Amino acid sequence: MSGSEHRPAIAIVDDDQDMSETLSVLLSEGGFSPVVCSRIADFLALGDPPPIDLALIDLRLRGESGLELAIHIRERYPLPIVMLTGVGDEIDKIIGLETGADDYVTKPFNPRELVARIRAVLRRSGTGPGRVTASSDISIKFGDKHVDLKQRQLIDPNGDEIPLTNGEYRLLEYFLKNPDRVITRPELLQELGTDMERYVDRTIDVLILRLRRKIEAVPSKPVHLQTRRSQGYVFQLNGQ
Template sequence: MQADRAEPLIAIVDDDANVRDTLSALMRDSGFDAVCCPDIPAFLALGDPPQVDLALIDLRLRGESGLTLAIHIRERYEIPIVMLTGVGDEIDKIIGLETGADDYMIKPFNPRELVARIRAVLRRYGHGTTRPSAAPDQEIAFGTMRLDVQSRRLLDGQGEEIPLTNAEYRLLEYFAQNPNRIIPRPELLEKLGSDMQRYVDRTIDVLILRLRRKIEAVPSKPVHLQTRRAQGYIFQLSPV
């Protein structure tokens, strides 16, 4: 959050004026500030780096792709990204995950859920209230890491947070709460729930690869999150 502002500033990038107005009002009613951008050049005109705390981007911008902007942001800045996409845009969702988007919402969305998702993403980037420490029974330890299920954080051996997107956290939490058993892919899609039910199998592959880069010493030789060919995945709290 910028030091001279009390409220996080959300950049709304959408080519539909009605959507921009609706989202802007929602942000302000929810305790945020908002700046509206009808296209990518308007966002780039905000500065280098842009003085915003989060970018809310529609994937289907007229004449251009929101993914282009997401890639631009991820390569240059530490600005969280939440993407809005229409029903059935599975390919865009997959590509969006690979570019490092922090979360997704599928249109039409529940306004309260969108606000909750934005707040959760901002917290992961250090905005908002101080996170409470978890009680021992609210943590799941594996290797040198701890999953704090109260504050939804992954901590390394020094207690430092390893940033996870919402989808990455939900997947890791489910694995950690169901260790040492093979979980088939359909179950993962079902248990992740919400908009994840509309994702295709390829999305699970993307999330698994991203998680391994964050929790495994050698991602190509995982000791915690392992594949069982033609069966699914198994999560081991302690290497065998």
């Protein structure tokens, strides 16, 4: 690679100066351009939209809420989010999933794991080094909707985009490419790149619930994304 290779910009939203400095050095050495924000206001001051590729947010900001910032970002920008959590913050992790966070890293963290998680999220969102791009401009139709695989968009019957988080999109695309077969939770977690040992059941439950709200006419009675009790999930393109 040449010296002019794009270095993804990572916003570090953490009010702990020592932690921010540690993260900044770690990300710089990992090939990223860190942008330190000690407060939510610092992040908002970056611009609209902010000129970054991913937001790394501490859940426990003093006097502020990392979850509120995640919600703000998710409602406005297709920006990947990785959240830093403390040991035992299980409830916050679940709430964070519901706001659209793409992954979690628990403090104290392994430096290599953090960099690997960030790279994986960027790659899956289509913005980072080694990003996955569609080989051709194709779409997959199910019911009255379709997914544009090149643009990574879910389109409704009127031709309008239905916003998806990166996690929701990856889940839907995987189902669409593997229709009519039972897919287990461990398989889904492996595809999403989430910590399987700790978050298998609830992580998938939250993502499935959010996705059903966007693709099903009656989320409580899904015709496309169906549950197979004690087995996993199956996606039916025609909705039987």
